[in-house]
């Protein structure tokens with residue numbers, strides 16, 4: 001929300017995000033079938049008695065028969081919520097729900113938030129200790145110092161599952177990783193670096209300890225709190241944890257401390273560092289302003305004062321996000337997978353080193369492509385971004401290995417290579433690619449036409465698109481759009497509006513379209529009417545005239561009607577068949593279904609082209625395509641009249657020697673269920689299909705819409721592929737966020 005950040009959103013939008021649909025950010029989903037009487041008898045009484053007795057006899061079986069082994073409690077009493085201070089347990093719930101969903105999103109760890117309404121250390125400790133049977137681990141969050149030190153230490157001693165105060169150790173691990181790389185880039189070593197740490201709370205004390213454990217001499221770190229420098233002999237506002245970092249010095253203020261210092265680490269509060277002070281730091285200073293949500297100093301101010309600095313913050317909207325989100329999901333993943341009894345220093349240091357190492361590696365092509373710019377190790381990239389898919393494979397593996405080596409793993413991993421493979425499979429690459437596509441859009445914002453500017457859902461999408469920094473919305477609509485934008489809390493002046501009634505572009509548009517359609521029997525008068533009245537034609541003409549990079553429409557007219565209008569202005573790309581893809585996205589799988597929107601009964605050539613085009617999109621979205629041509633029949637059984645096209649398409653792909661797996665014709669159960677597929681051992685797919693080519697529009701469109709309405713997974717699309725210009729037709733039921741996703745995919749060139 002800060003002015004200089006490249007992600008803008010209003011307070012209203014933040015509240016809407018949290019309240020829309022089901023309030024809050026989490027829900028619980030059953031992982032077993034619950035449909036029949038028999039299911040219920042197994043899930044609950046009487047069937048449930050069997051695992052109860054088994055666990056009573058052997059407690060370790062709780063990991064086999066309950067969710068314990070993958071379940072973490074995110075616990076707070078709200079006494080230090082981010083950098084916002086002590087706002088109480090209830091107010092901390094949005095942050096704790098947020099941490100819970102990050103656990104799931106980044107590392108497939110199930111997590112539940114628990115806000116406990118007490119500042120009494122003993123009551124808090126007792127309450128948490130009693131929860132040991134329920135969870136595989138405890139993540140303490142936003143509990144203020146010095147109480148947090150006693151709470152964590154006592155719980156670590158009393159509990160036999162990992163207890164980890166994220167603000168202490170999560171933060172320390174990430175800061176250490178960033179610092180390793182920043183020191184390396186500026187030719188320093190821990191031994192000869194002078195660090196000033198603003199803040200002497202949970203995060204700061206833990207960071208100081210870890211950095212010293214990595215080689216920083218005690219006297220090289222000056223720590224400050226609200227009272228000033230923590231020096232030996234200071235009496236005011238001290239405690240044993242601060243005392244441990246007291247230094248023999250006559251420096252008393254931040255200004256005294258910063259003179260000639262190499263590194264500033266802020267773990268204090270917003271705007272607590274003025275740019276003037278930075279000017280006295282050593283050449284090539286390192287500035288980690290880590291307070292959330294607003295840093296000790298904003299990066300643009302810091303950069304203006306010290307252009308030679310390496311700058312990091314806790315936020316995702318500037319380069320170098322040094323935030324514990326890079327740690328806790330992956331650290332717990334590794335700890336849970338070896339059933340570690342604790343998270344010890346060896347595991348923390350292993351995580352820090354693995355993170356630092358990852359930032360130095362070449363960024364993989366799909367990550368770089370989605371970023372829009374080449375990210376390579378340097379002052380603007382000292383630490384990987386949280387959605388880098390490699391984190392999930394590398395950090396848990398490093399943590400698990402360190403747990404095994406240091407003797408705290410109760411279930412060691414035998415085959416590390418297989419473990420790493422299983423980590424990869426836990427996350428759906430689509431989710432990473434989408435996150436990266438959003439990042440890419442922010443790095444390289446494009447102009448996108450929203451043709452139906454009078455619709456509220458479209459305006460909300462356009463506002464989100466703009467405020468998210470994903471690009472510049474170009475709105476098509478009448479005067480009333482101004483008023484509607486205002487009603488939604490946006491400033492109309494910030495938006496570009498094209499109204500066909502007064503657009504100076506109309507004569508050029510008419511010229512273009514008349515030239516195109518005159519030999520299809522249209523009179524100039526017909527064309528003028530179309531341009532003036534029809535927003536899809538007008539929008540498509542804006543695209544043709546180069547006024548924008550992509551176009552989104554679809555919520556006011558049926559798909560077929562919208563397509564008919566667009567085709568008057570925009571052709572299929574040369575030599576291509578246009579078609580539609582619906583993408584079904586689950587936690588760990590993605591399925592691409594085509595052609596769901598354009599060709600009623602695709603012929604041999606069209607089917608082959610649809611398969612090739614869909615395979616390309618699947619690759620762009622991070623998946624190695626395995627294409628199945630679907631039918632009611634398996635390899636000719638039963639015989640039927642409609643199978644020839646499919647057979648012909650497969651033959652064409654054979655002739656073209658395409659570089660992806662394809663097979664057919666086959667029924668969906670054979671394509672998707674490995675046991676069914678095993679009955680056809682000659683089939684050439686190396687695993688369940690992830691690209692389903694349908695024999696005709698009827699079956700394709702019906703299947704996609706059935707899945708959207710009845711299936712539990714989310715659906716992207718339809719994406720329109722193969723047009724001469726990037727134009728997307730959303731379903732009439734699209735939500736604002738679905739429209740934004742389509743806009744991002746269109747502008748970023750994934751949907752083409």
Ligand SMILES: NC(=O)C1=CN([C@@H]2O[C@H](COP(=O)(O)OP(=O)(O)OC[C@H]3O[C@@H](n4cnc5c(N)ncnc54)[C@H](OP(=O)(O)O)[C@@H]3O)[C@@H](O)[C@H]2O)C=CC1
Pocket residue numbers: 080081082083084142143144145166167168171198199200201202203204224225226227237266267268269270272290291292293313314322323324325
């Ligand atoms: N980027 C990241 O990943 C993380 C960032 N943080 C951020 O670190 C900050 C502290 O969090 P946490 O350690 O949990 O909180 P605590 O309440 O435990 O500690 C806060 C510390 O900051 C000091 N402090 C506050 N304001 C100032 C100031 N203006 N000048 C000097 N010292 C100040 C306090 O001083 P005193 O002792 O005198 O009261 C106290 O020592 C928050 O802003 C939080 O968002 C925390 C965790 C992770």
Ligand SMILES: CC(=O)C(=O)O
Pocket residue numbers: 081082083142166167291292314323324325
């Ligand atoms: C990131 C975090 O945990 C905090 O700011 O408190």
Ligand SMILES: [Mg+2]
Pocket residue numbers: 082141142166167
């Ligand atoms: Mg925190």
